[in-house]
Amino acid sequence: MYSEKARELIRELPNRGSLAGATHTARAENPACGDITHLYLKLNQDVVVDSRFETYGCPAAIAASAAVTQMCRNLRSGECREITAESILDYLGGLPSHKLHAVDLAVDVLRKALRSNEP
Amino acid sequence: MRRVYLDNNATTRMDPRVLEAMSPHFLQDFGNASSIHEFGQQAREAVETARQAVADLIGCLPKEIVFTSGGTESDNTAIRGIAAGHSGKGRHLITTTIEHPAVLRTMERLEEEGFQVTYLPVDRQGLIRLDDLRAAVREDTILISVMHANNETGAIQDLRAVGRLARKKGILFHSDAVQSAGKIPVDVNDLGVDLLTLSAHKIHGPKGVGALYIRHGVEMKSLLLGGSHERGRRGGTENVPGIVGLGKAAALARKGLADFDLRVRSLRDRLETGLLERIPQARINGSTLRRMPHTTNLSFRGVEGEALLISLDLQGIAVSTGAACSSGSLEPSHVLKAMGFQNRRVESALRLSLSRMTIEEEIATALDVLPSTVQRMRELSPLYRESRNRVQREGQRAHS
Incomplete structure (x- = not known):
């Protein structure tokens, strides 16, 4: 079962x-499960002022991507x-045990996005 | 929230009349059907009445019915029982790639034990080809096991043709009819089967009880050893309330066959047509000609089925999907894969299955909610955007 927070994000x-x-x-x-995530960040003076996502994937992948867009708001890039x-x-209140891998995709896309505008 | 249940191939709601028939056998008429006192004889009478009802449903003799704990046990008993009883004649079995796991895993276990199994492929409609079956038959083939209706697509195999071939070659023929018995006419003599599996909970009966039809004269080994229950073919005290429930469910299903075909088919068609009209790039998976009247399997391009399932669930609509992402890898439906569909189509598949208890309001709600939910998921889907852009670019190129 998905947590109340994950259900809210999926809904x-x-x-x-x-x-x-x-x-x-x-x-x-x-590549193993075929899930795809796009992350869009708008930084102003190194602070995330807006964040959006697009995800093709299972409910856990969607919840994790949505969570990342909420978690990174108003944070500095280092944070x-x-x-x-x-x-x-933790933010999601957990995921079903067979869905834990979904957060790795969210972390991956966040790290890549933060690096995307590096000189 | 109004709840909508469109997952009747997974299980069905019990008919209150079934529950009513079962109830006395828990507290009042609780005897062991093997006991010779009155408690026991009342239970025996109830079991035999149920046996007659199940036999009537599939056109066989009551003594050809063995009660089991459900479809899985019936499949295991049929296949392992024939393999053990006929291994002297041969060690080759034939089945299909789209069987229920109860058949597939049993066949795999037999392979580990030294038997050989041929798995027949299916076409894009989900149907086997008789030529493939003919080619697979060997001198040492002892059993052909072909399901009647597929649980995911509803595709109905031509069992009569399989039965004729099996009879001609002197090979025993088993069919898993869990998804068809009680919903469409199933007559064991007409179909030419020697063994047939059915289950109570797919036809508004209780879970944990089913039956195996074994044609009179077919020799096989018992799977469960114990007392001489079920004419020595299945050890274990009879589950009297469950068997009574199966009997009642079978009787009700038999009475409602014509209505099922008319009313449920009409609801399914309205649902399917409505979804195809309202949702672009939606496709039916499997045969629409040889198909159960209560099942549709649709793929929605660019939408992941499991995400769609959960989104619908959060809106009170229960359906089923063709693939699940588990522990970092995709577990696509073996049925849709066997039909030759690519992973993306399999991932985006949704199965909607109705029952005689499905009401028009449920169909209306599904038609209202599903298109907007698919649209919403597509707005979120980079895969759908990429595919739409590609189509647009190709369109522009074609016009220039």
Whole structure:
């Protein structure tokens, strides 16, 4: 069973869609299960002021991506880098045991997005 | 929230009349059907009445019915029982790639034990080809096991043709009819089967009880050893309330066969047509000609089925999906894969299955909720966006 938080994210799909004016973007894919996530971040003076996601994948992958967009809001890029699989799981209130891998895709896309605009 | 249940191939709601028939056998008429006192004889009478009802449903003699704990046990008993009883004649069995795991895992176990199994492929409609079956038959073939209706697509195999071939070659023929018995006419003599599996909970009966039809004269070994219950073919005290429930469910199903075909088919068709009209790039998986009247299997391009399932569940609609992402790898439906569909189509498959208890309001709600949910999931899906962009680019190229 999914936690109440995960169910809320799957139901509401907050921060869904692409983001015009994004300063940092990335695409990540889990080749084993075929899930695909796009993350769009808009940073202003190193602070995430907007974040959006698009995900093709299982409910856990969608919940984890949505969680990342919420967790990184108003954080500095350095603070975003401290978001881990564990912290996403905490935020979600856990995931079904066979779905834990879904947070790895969310961490992966976040790290890639943060690197995407590095000089 | 109004709840909508469209997962009747997984299980069905028990008919209150079934529950009513079962109830006295828990507290009042609780005897062991093997006891010779009155408690026991009342139970025996109830079991035999149920046996007659199940026999009537599939056109056989009551003594050809063995009660089991359900479809899985019936499949195991049929296949292992024939393999053990006929291994002197041969050690080759034939089945299909789209069987229920109760058949597939049993066949695999037999392979580990030295038997040989041929798995027949299916076409894009989910149907086996008789030529493939003919080619697979060997001198040492002892059993052909072909399911009647597939649980995922509803595709109905031509059992009569399989039965004729099996009879001609002198090979025993088993069919898993869990998804068809009680929903469409199933007559063991007409179909030419020697063994047939059925289950109570797919026809508004209780879980944990089923039956195996064994044609009179077919020799086989028992799977469960114990007392001489079920004419020595299945050891273990009879589950009297469950058997009574199966009997009642079978009687009700038999009476409602014509109505099922008319009313449920009409609801399924309305649902399917409505979804195809309202949702672009939706496709039916499997045969629409040889198909159960209560099942549809649809793929929605660019939407992951499990995500769609949970989104629908959060809106009170229960359906089933063709694939599950588990521990980092995809477990796609072996049925849709066997039909030759690519992973993306399999991943986006949804099975909607109705029953005689499905009401028009449920169909209306599904038609209202499903299209908007698919649309919402597609807005979220980079895969759908990429595919739409590709189609647009190709369209522009074609026009330029």
